[in-house]
Amino acid sequence: MDNRPNPDALLEKVQRDEVQARRGQLKIFFGSCAGVGKTCAMLQAARQQQQKGVDVVVGLLETHGRVETAQLLTGLDLLPTQAVNYQGRLLAEFDLDAALARKPALILVDELAHSNLPSCRHPKRWQDIDELLAAGINVYSTVNVQHLESLNDIVGQITGIRVRETIPDKVFDGADDIVLVDLPPDELIQRLKEGKVYLPEQATRASRNFFRKGNLIALRELALRRTADRVDAQMRYYRQDQAIYHAWQAKERLLVGINCHANSENMVRAAARLAASLRADWLAVYVETPAEQSLTVQQQEQLLKTQKLAQELGAETVSLSGQNRAETLLAYAQTRNVSKLVLGKSHVHGWQRLWKQALATEIHQRANNDIDLYLIGKNTPETKTNLRQQSQQTSPTSATTSLANYGWAAATCSLVTLATAGLIQVFDLANIIMLYLLAVVLITIRLGKGAGIFASFFSVAAFDFFFVPPRLSFTVADTQYVFTFAVMLVVALIISNLTARLRYQADIATYREQRTASLYAIAKELASSLTTESIIDISHEHLDPLFQAKTYLLLPDLTDKIVCTATATTTISNLDSGIAQWVYDHQQAAGIGTNTLPASPLLYLPLKAPMRTRGVLILQPSQAQLLRQPEQQRLLDTFASQIALALERVHFVDVARDALVNMEGERLRNSLLSTISHDLRTPLTSLIAMASLLEKNLNQPKDALEITHYIQQQALRMNQLITNLLDMARLQTGGVTLNRQWHAIEETIGSAIHACQPSLDHHIIRTDVPPELPLVLFDAILIERVLCNLLENACKYTPVQSIITVSARMSEQQLIVSVKDNGAGLPTGMEDKIFAKFTRGDKESAQTGVGLGLAICQAIIDAHHGSIKATNIDTGGACFTFTLPASEPPPLTAEEPEDP
Structure with a gap:
């Protein structure tokens, strides 16, 4: 085997090292979940670097109230955070520009998966870290296993909690160093109970949900496995960079060599049992050599059946091409760091022993001592007979083709004989031999190896019969010609074999070039397509000729x-x-x-994109066996993935376009409403003032006073409508800044009831507010507005003397406020829709209004990071409930007594 380093790999390594030399290095402290000690381990490593004279800065680090973490921060330079205004609150974020300006040798940035606020430069913190690395700054960071994108859904299934903040796996895999911080589940639970992970009130909830022992065991296994996979990849890269070709058995990995015979199924099953007992990864590899270039239909089906069996048993299937099966298997085994090689026991019979060895014998002679070799015996004597029958069975088409090739080979040799027969007096016999050898080369290139071998024997026979004295006889007068015949035959066979190999390599190179060109062409065209129709046309254009099939894409409607x-x-x-x-x-x-409906004449493939399945690709091949070949199936899967990605991209382009249109329409509507409202407010104010003056003139007739009062009431109602329109526009455009203060909710409820007193005169108002409710942080004016809207809404849609109850209570760190009535309730199905703008519960109601009051309530509660909902009461009536987040109020400071 050629163990020289691959020039392409060396060039890639040099280029990678040049890029790495300019970038900083990223070290990630990796754990199974919060509380295992990642941040402490990071701080301890940073302090060790500081003791070595390295310029260390803490960019951003959360102590979460842990004393031991705060103590480790002592003596480290802290980079000031950036204060960001978000929905009326000032929040601390990592100051990327300050870090780049400071440019320390090492910076600590906690919580790699953190999502930045919208006003920051990058949406994700790992993107901030990537910019630091590009500036040549080394970075320490932390991350938990549930934040890896590829494991996010698995963690969600285990814990029942889906983590929203994730990082791409390429960030984790691209880190220069991963430090696994591990802690047994029992010790972690004990730390949780001691308050070393979360504050006591948070720890109680965590122990009942995420921090169950079963969850911690599963997360720990995921973290260990992910770390082991990365270490295994590092080892393979190191062996490749250092041109180390013998296997390092740090992790068991099996390779089973399969072929197109039925005995391969026994090898696959044996390899699966061995891999299961060793808990090892395993591969099933098929090597196509020139000798196996033209398989029968039965052999192709058997090969596909064996590969499917290997996949079902958990193997990774690979198809390779090579001149020598043993050499190709060993080279791939060394590339994948295989420790055990499983082969079928084979024998070489008869005269083939002169130049051919059994595969196991050849591998045993070539392999180093670092690969263990396992031989699997054949089960029954019938296997040999079956193998012989398989090798002898050919399709009618291939048999006819072989006979035609042999006929063309005989005709070509006969044509050489006729052409040189008239030149026997001019040409030397050696020149005639060269012409026959040239014919053998041409026949092999054109018609294949079998025809070339036949032409070799035919040429020797024709040369003996027509040109060697005595002519027109196979009798040889000079025995030296026997040696000439033997050399001529050997040379012809060698040339035929070499030419067949060159032709095979050329065919393989052409096929790969065509496949690569097809993939490039369809990827390029799909990337530029902007409509679903163009994707369908591009798919037909490329898939139909490549797979010799009729293709069609079926897409789902809105109901899937x-x-x-x-x-x-x-x-x-x-x-x-x-x-x-x-x-x-x-x-x-x-x-x-x-394995599903294999008798169907069509192939149905799901177009699976990252987010969801986008449709079904259907193929109707001209010949069914064309789609049974493993290479064709892999190529088809690749095309299907490209098409699915293009369909998903176009879908999200449409979604983004619709969202942009809706945003522009909403912005235009808000702008129009705001402008109209401002223009109407001035004349309405004058109208209200004039009506008020007329109403004070008691000398008017009674009818005139009633009309004046009605005008004033309608003008006030319109003024309230305009106020609602303006408030809605301001809330949606972010023009309202919350003035949050610590308030008692009972005071705000009392103010709202007093403000709505004229409307509540004909209703019974009850309150249920415990006196021990704590202070809550909210904007009192806006929350009073919410309560007023809910009370007025209850007054409008309930009969006179109905009971309206306002209640408040605390539950799990949130304040819950409800407004109930005993009226007719909400129409069925309107509970969720009632908060939409310009939506009314009963469109045919005689009550005036345009449906903005509840929409304003939802906008105000959303700005407070709360929630609001509407439900029907079983005994009759409607209940509107909103929640506000509650936290521990600040301690009250005692006033200093005045000096006497």
């Missing part, structure tokens, strides 16, 4: 039902929409070459 159009049924015969829907729903392939 596959739409089977008339064009689809015309293009693809025997199309079954039920199968297509099943493939879409279950995200599994069906039809030709699959």
Whole structure:
């Protein structure tokens, strides 16, 4: 084997080292969950660097109230944080510009998966760290296993909690160093009870939910496995960089060599049992050599069956091409750091022993001592017979083709014989031999190895019969010609074999070039497509000729039902929409070459994109076996992934376009409403003032006074409507700044009831507010506005003397306020829709209004990071409930007594 370093790999390493030399280094302290000690370990490592004279700065670090963490910060330079105004609150964020200006040798930035506030430069903190690394600054950071994007859904299934803040796996894999900080679950739970992870009130909730022992064990295993995978990848990269080709058995990995014979299934099962007992990864590898270039249909089906069995048993299947099967298997085994090689026991019979060795024998001679070799025996004597029958069976088409090739080979040699027969007096016999050898080369290039071997024997026979004395006879007068015949035959066979290998390599290179060109072409065109129709056209254009099949894309409607159009049924015969829907729903392939409905003449592939399945790709091949080949299936899967990604990109382009149109429309509507409201307010104010003056003139007739009073009431109502429009526009555009102060909710409820007293005169008002409620941080004016809107809403839609109850209570760090009535309640199905703008519960109601009051309530509560909902009471009436986040109020400071 050639163990020289790969020049391309060396060049890639040099380029990677040059880039790495300019960038800073990232060290991640990795743990299974909060509380294992990542931040403390990071601070201890930073203090060690500081003792070595390294310029260390703490960019941002959260102590979470832990005393031991705060103590480790002593003596380290702290970078001032950046105060960011977010919804009326000042929050501390990492100051990236200050860090770049300070440019320390090492900076500590906690919580790698943190999401920055909208006004920051980057949406994610890992992007801030990437900019620091690009500036040549070394960074220490921390992250938990649940924040890795690839494991996010698994952690969610285990714990029942889906973490929103994640980092791409490429950030984790690209880190220069990973430090695993591990802690047994029992010790972590004890730390939680001691208040070393969360504050006591938070620790109680955490122990009942996320920090259950079973969750901690599962998260610990995930963290250990992810770290082990990274270490294994580091080891493989190191072996590749250092040109180390013998295996390092740090982790067991098996490779089973499969072929197109039925005995391969036994090898696969044996390898699966061995891998399971060793808890090792394993690979099933097929090597296509020139000798196996033209397989029969039965052999192709057997190979595909073996590969599917390996995949079902958990193997990674790989197909390779090479001149020598043993050399190719060993080279790939060393690349993948394989420790054990599983092969079938094979024998070489008869005269083949002169130049051919059994595969296991050849690998044993070539392999180093660092790979263990396992031989799997054949089960029954019938296997040999079956293998012989398989190798002898050919399809009618291939048999006809072989006979035609042999006929063309004989005709070519005969043509050389006729051409040189008239030149026997001029040409020397050696020149005639060269012409025959040239014919053998041409035949092999054009017709293949079998025809070339046949031409070798035919040429020797023709040369003996027509040109060697005595001519027109196979008798040889001079025995030296026997040696000439032997050399001629050997040279012809060698040339035929070498030419066949060159042709095989050229065919493989051409196939790979065509595949690469096809992938590049479709990827390029899909990347520039902006509509679903263009994606469908591009798919037809590339897939139909490449796979020799009719193809069609079926896409779902808004209800996730596959739409089977008339064009689809015309293009693809025997199309079954039920199968297509099943493939879409279950995200599994069906039809030709699959385990689901394999008798179907079509292949149904789900178009799986990262977010969801985007449709179904259907192929109707001209020959079913074309889609059974493993390489074709892999290529088809790649094309399907490209199409799915393009469909998802176009979908989100449409979503973004619709969102932009809606935003612009909303902005225009708010601007228009604001302008109209401002223009109407001045004449309305004058109208209210004039009506008020007229109402004070008691000398008017009674009818005139009633009309004046009605005008004043309607003007006031319109003025309230304009106020609502303006407030809604200000709330949606962020023009309202919350003035949060510590207030008692009972005072705000009392103010709201007093403000609405004219409307409440004909209703019974009851309150249920415990006196021991703590102070809550909110904007009293806006919350009073919410209560007023809810009270007025209850007055409008309930009969006279109805009971309206206002209650408040505390529950799990939040204040819950409810306004109930005993009226008719909300129409069925309107509970969630009632808070939309310009929505009224009963459109046919005689009550005036445009449906903005509840929308304003929701906007105000959302600005307070609370929630609001509407429900119907079983005994009759409606209940509107809103919540406000509550925290511990600041301690009251005692006033200093005045000096006498």
